Amino acid sequence: MDATLAGLIDGIPPEQLAIAAAAAALLALVLLVALGRQVGRTRRAQRAEAAARGHLRTVTATMREGIIAYDMKLELIFANPAFEQLTGYPEEDLRDQEFLQYIHPDDRPALTAEWERLERGGSLRDQEYRVVTRGGQERWSSSSWEPLRDEVGRQIGYLGTEFDITERKLAEEAMRLDTELFQAMIEVQQSVAAAGLDSRTMMRVIADRGLRLTGASGSVIESIEGDELVPQVHIGASAPRLRLADSLSGLCVRTGELQRSDDVLSDPRIGHDAYREAGIRSLLAVPLKDEQRILGVLKVVSSRPKAFTDRDAKALRLLGGLMGAALGHAAAYEGRQLRLEERTRSLQESEQRFKQLVDVAQEGIWVADDRGVITYVNQRMAELLGYQNGAMLGRRVYDFIDAASRAGAQRTLTRPSASGGESRDLRFLRHDGGELWGLVSASPIVSREGGLAGTVGMVTDITERKRAEERLRRSAERLAILHDMGQAILAARSPAEIGRAALGRIRRMVPCQRCSIVLFDFPKRQALLVAGYAGGNPISTTPIPLDTLSPGDVLRRGTVRYVEDIATLESPPPIFRQLMEDGLRSALSVPLLADGEAIGEVNLAATAASAFDSEHRDIALEVAAPLAIAIQHARLRDDLAQKSSELERRVAERGAALRSATAELETLLYSVSHDLRAPVRHIGGFAELLLRDGGPGLDPAVRHYASRIREGASRMAGMLDDLVQLSRLGRQDMLRRPVDLNTLVEDVVSLLQSETAERLIDWVVEPLPTLECDPALAKIAIVNLVSNAIKFTRTRARASIRIKPVRAEDQDGIAVQDNGVGFKMAHVGKLFALFQRLHRPDEFEGDGAGLAFVQRIAQRHGGRVWAESEVDGGSTFYITFGGPDVRHAS
Template identity: 30%
Template sequence: MVGEPDMTIELQREVEALRARIRDYELREVECGLVHQELTRAQRRWEGIFQGIAHPTVILDANHVVVAANRAVVMASGVSEEEIVGRKCYEIFHNSGCTEPQHSCPMEKMLRSNCVKTVEMEADAFGGVYLVSCTPVFDEGGKVDKVIHIATDITARKRAEEALRESEERYRIVADYSSDWDFWLAPDNSLFYVSPACLDITGYAPEEFYANPQLNSLIVHPDDMELMARHNEEAQTANERHAMELRIITKTGETRWISHVCQTVYDSEGRSRGRRASNRDITALKRAEEENRRLHAELEQRVKERTAQLEAANRELESFSYSVSHDLRAPLRHIEGFANILMEDYAETLDETARGYLERVVRATGRMEELVAALLKLARYTRDYMTFEQVDMSGIAREIAEEFSKSEPRRKVAVTIQDGVRATGDARLLRVVLENLMGNAWKFTGKVDEGIIEFGREMREGQAVYFVRDNGAGFDMAYADKLFSAFRRLHGSDEFEGTGIGLATVRRIIHRHGGEVWADAAPNQGATFSFTLSPA
């Protein structure tokens, strides 16, 4: 019995030990559960991060087998995650039927170097250009265990770069093949670009301009330096295009004229990219202009000399005509006087034939007197001083028509005068023009039953044309060139009276007003006389 308590104590000890082991186990189980929960949360966080990466990302083992793929891969390739995981990456993301890594594969380069590798490559599965990066993940032994494979879509950037290159190439082709000397200055006045034409225009090669951007200013002609300095100052503070003409001194010492145009260049964000300039060699044009100026001055001098000679000749001719006309009048009066004496004092002793001769002499001297008076008028109209003013042509035409109607009240003539016709000129001389033109119309409608005379103005090709129209005898246009010469008549004096000086007077006055006069007619169908005047 003495041994029973000892056994009980031993048993209790074992029970306590068992209980302690159970409590320890329970604590460890709780700890394992907490660790598991923490691992689960970490896995979820990692998964969220992995799936949230915007760029197509896969995790590979060292044999190119896909271990995991994020949503961006699925969206870019159109292949489900189940179809991707477990397959080699080059079978999925490269050309169909690919059985080994491509030569440009960044993972192969990474595996050889154990360093991160990044390359640009065409990703057939994604349909574009991607920047592919492979990052190694090492195990505890330092060997590559996994590879993080990230592909960044740079298709848009590459297309933009290609478009920029094409644009720059087009610009360079245009600029390089231009005959103008073009250049582009940066904001700091360094030289972005100079076209090859600079050699032909300045004698300096592009390399010389690149080496010394100040060469643009150094070759400016000394007399134009200040002009160029003001131009540069204004061009740098303004946005609009600036242009000027200046001279340069070429490498060989020749002076050339340049037409210079420049303007500030801005990028898409409104930032200044410097100044773009174009220079054209206009030396030949300037020489031609100078020659034209010389010829023009020489021509003006010749015109002045010829005009002076012509004016002197006209004055001499007018003086001669005036003198001759005056000198003719005295003998004409003597002839007419003596003829009248013979007819009065010796009428009874003269037979009918002699009296007829004397009557013809008297009529001829009268006619000659009229011609002399007409010559004097023509000379006076040529040299009279002119006063330019606004002239009421309609009013003058009405006054002339009324005078004709009063002189021959029995005639049936319908006169139409356009209202409000005005002109700029000498009122007295323009009245003479209308008196002659309307007088002719009145005279040459004398043999029609009902005469029609019209005066007015109309616009022809933007110019005011005045006209006097009638339905009278008219004339053959084949002889129209004789109309405006003195004493040249298309109708005999036995048909229609007149001196033959009226239209010559009209032309002289119209020419003094800087205008022209002409006629349109047909025999027995009337005539239209038109004239222009120089704009005021």
């Protein structure tokens, strides 16, 4: 009987433990998966931001545009290397800066004023502003700002893309200056042609032009009188008479060359104080010459040192050249009353000079009449469009302009603004069929009667700039693709969704009539269509054999395949025959590579032969790279989801098995504890009766054995009571409510203290938490722990028992620490098992049920028990009740 019972009881924990351990291991795996999702949910914002940061950092690392991102609090998330190149600020420096501090303070308000649109989820495109670099230089940037979003589309910040357009801005500025210069020249030309102007008026016009073109604070035209230079016209600055001998103007006359002084105060060539008195710091002077003689000097001055650039010098030189001729002409006209022929000749000379001037210009120049018919083009203009010079004459200027630009051209050319500052990008058609992008500005030619006699147009070749802009546009598009793919990965989209998005992008950038994405299944030798379009319509097919596409080995190699003309293939694979039937001629396939393995390919086909060039291939490759990663990611995710649901199913099965096993064990425990009571009583009862009724004559051996049976039965009786108790702890309804453990422990200690009045025990009770638990069960657990502490310190002259709070795995509980006999930590595993004892009965009484009760109570609360000890070094027992201190967990 004893053996059977022991066998039954011994048999319970290991089996239960084995099942529980297996279930716990599975559960841990599932929890990891679930936890991942949970963490995703609770820390979504941080994670999305971190993912966005990591993802963007990778994709923008090699981009040529500066990329900068701020979070919603306007703190820097990151900036890419190109941004550092643009601004000179490394990312860490930007982190210490104010928001948008790299933008020129004058230009910043214009951007921040619009910021509200970004906050509302809109975007800011084509913002042009100056950037102040770390070195203090100004650079121009064309930027666009977009909301930065996480995978569910929620805005988490702002993303700025900065294109360096400094070169373009400089070119435009130069263009503007050239246009002004050219206008000035036309005006001069017209003045000369009109010949009605007196020379003084003409000089005033020139002086005014010089002032405007160079940004000077004053301009003067001086004529030579004896050994002096006498101002004839002056604007904006006082103009003293100067000696030829010791002035820069004099030097200009003597050498016949332009003279420039960046700082008159320290210029040894200047021997007078007139400038100092007038507050002038820098100047430019050019001689005014007709064919033979130097007539005077055109001079611009500024109150700033180093005020004039090479460009200003060029402008002044041209003005001076034209002016000289005009002056000579006017002087002659005024002086000698030129005959008509002479006047005509002079005029022609002047025109010739003008033509020479414009013929060597860097810009293309044309003159057209009021109907737009070209009457003159310069050499450069003809070169730009690839025509013989004469071939353009007599044709309308619009004939040379691309149809798409024509309307815009007409607006620009028929309504030329008086200022001439307006310019426009137009696409010209070259004679060889190529394109030329020109920045065009037009000026009116005003007839003597004041009407529009025609236009003078000026073209700067900006084809390179346009192409650069196109490249920028493409790289912006590429960034968009990378961003799409990244978002697709983050948003956990299916391969089909990712594929459709990618094809949409490709179709926008590569002209093709059919496109598809297939994935290879090498084991099944099949290709699976992920997404595809024929014309604009989505297509779908069942899996097709890999051989249809190409022999399997070729596909495995993951190379780009391009067939310029399918019709020329000798033995095309079946898919090409099909394409040919559908009227397609060229085909481009780029591989989808994941970890170096070809997992599929992107196929493009077009109706024209040789439809694809290397750029198309590059675009397809660029899309394919992130696409492959995104698809691989999606597949892994599907795989993981499948595995995790499989795992969940298995856990559910094991859980059900565990529950039924537990229920069986509970039943067994119940029946053992109830049904064995009577037989055990009978054994002990009859042994007792044998002893009583046997009387003094009973055989001593019989008496001995009967006593042993009595003792055994008595012990078993105690164990059965324990089992009943344990079974009841497992079945009893729980009444959870907040329990102040201070009060509870106080009760327990005072109860037990009264039973140990003869012992010397130092009690220390620290402040304890208030926990959600069943007060009756918690009390049983604590009584057991404290009783143990009292029991196992019995051998100590002065016992010490400390009760203190403990916190583990977000749960609060209490610890009972004693200075008792302790135990070997090697046995800690047995400690909480039922009827396990670490001491002999003659050392310490008890049947080893108390800690099993404590453990059962902890388990029922979702808490746990554990212990620390060393032999002769005291023990500490810990218990938690499944939750935090309710006073803190509001």
